[in-house]
Amino acid sequence: MSAETIPLDWAKARALVFEAGRSAAGPAEAVPLSGADGRTLAEPLVTLSDLPAFPTSSIDGWAVRGSGPWRPIGQVLAGNTAAPLTEDGTCVEIATGAMVPASADALIRIEASTRDAEGLVSGTARAEPEWRLPGDEARRGEQVLPAGTPIDPAVLGMAATCGYDTVPVRPQPRAALLVFGDELLTSGPPGNGRVRDSLSPLVPAWLRRSGATVDPAAVRGPVQDTLEAHIAAIRQGLAEADVVCTTGGTMHGPVDHLHPALAALGAEYIVNTVAVRPGFPMLLARVPGPDGRPRFLAGLPGNPQSAVIALVSLVAPLLAGLQGRELPTLAQVEVTAPVPGRGGFTHLALASLDAAGRATPASHVGSSMLRGLAAAHGFVVIQPDTRAQAGDVVLFLPLALLPGERP
Structure with missing residues (x-):
């Protein structure tokens, strides 16, 4: 293995692609x-x-001036400008959210007040003021986010x-998907030596959940297993999208044309193989764009779970950078059962979270399987040359999901 293809540490690869995305983020x-x-x-x-922009009543009740009992002289509703109270012993009825009149001394809740036969209002104000002052939440020009x-x-x-x-x-990154492998079935059940393409529905949905836009017409494949077809498909994808994901062809076998195609297109590798299992090998390359802005190509392995690990390892940080977001930090979770290591590689092990936030390793987790993935919340991160025992606390990498999914 040459120096150029020595697997890169997983955490370093994640940081590299994030910075590549951040440097290419579009204008506001x-x-x-x-x-x-x-x-x-x-x-x-x-x-x-200022927030609020004016003194604002927190209650339905009375705005009073001076000592009681008070003579009602009007009403202030939300959305109206309140006239000042100019005389002691007067009050106005006031609604929640309404502007408090100038010179009011207190607000009295409607349920804490009474009216006598002459209509005069009596009551006791609470010790704490019942209105919000201008700037209570924020002052004009203050950064809130x-x-x-x-x-x-x-x-x-x-x-x-x-x-x-x-x-x-920030502009939403545009994404495209190219499925390599003309042996794949695009409909119906698998059989007769052919497997169903599961990544055409999976990858675009994941990309959308991560903030990218994916035109249905930008999902193409299976691409014919020739170098010429690969170059043409990648060139078309790069003309339409900021990020092109490909599936399969990341090795150097007889029908793996991705690396020669990238060379023909003048691509520059940002990451070429990552020391992570499953998910080996994966890559991210930068390709010059016709408008002077770079485009990116993410080479995902053909096995479904490995492809998802490439998505969460390389594409998620890239999309975060392109959108001007921060690199997502990883939570810490306690594992409920042992999780093996993978030697000098980082091991991303599928797991589900219980109500207490503890992670239980999933079953059916082969790189070609999706059953474990479909029931999992994310991956526990087992560092190189380590393993986890039940009760250990490790990092957790969530799957990209919409809020409220898989609670």
Whole structure:
């Protein structure tokens, strides 16, 4: 094995591809709040006014001035501008969220008040003020969320509260998939020496959950097992997408044309083989784009579980960088059973999490199997030249899932 193909440490490979993605992240663009869910803040979110912008009632009740009993002189509803209270002994009825009149001394809850036969209001205010002052939550110009924050419904609500109609976001990476191996079946059950292509439905769905867009027309294959067909398919994919994933052909066998095709296209390897099992071999290459921005090609192994491990190891960090996000940190979990090591390689072992967050190794975990993957939450990370015993605490790499899936 040459120096160029010595397997790279898994953690180092993950960091390298993240930095490659970050350096290639596209410029910010403004999108309406209605279209920003799932995107990434390209700039810090700062408040455009004090929050709240005016003294705001936290209750339904009365805003009073002076000592009681108080004579009602009006009403303030949410959305209205409150006139000041100018006389002692007066009050106005006030709704939750309404502007507190200037010169009000206290707010009294409606349930803590009474009215006499003449309509005068009596009651006792609580010791703590029942309104929010301007700037209680944030001052105008204060940063409330940093650049790189993934946008979810709560972030959208925060942006609206801050006064935004549009938000600056990073472009969504465009992705494509090329399935190599013209022996694959694209429909029906496997048999007669042929296996079903499981990666055409799996990979695009995973890429979308990781923030990329995938046009159905950008999923192609099986690509004919010739060098010319590989070059043509990759060139077309790179013309349409920022990230092209390929499946199979990462070795150097008689019908493995990926490496010669990359050489013909002037690609530069960022990572060429990673010391991880399953998932060996995988690669990530950078290819010059026609617009001056680089494109990326991720070579995934043909075995399904190995392909997913390449996705979570190389493509997930790349997509995080391209979207201006941070490299996801790995949680720590306790394993409930022994997990073997894989010698000098990092072992990513499928596992499911229980209600206490403990990881139980999955069954049916061969690199060609998907049964264990379909029931798992992610992978426990067993460092090179180590193994885990029941009760040990190890790192955990989650699968890319939508919120609420597989609780």
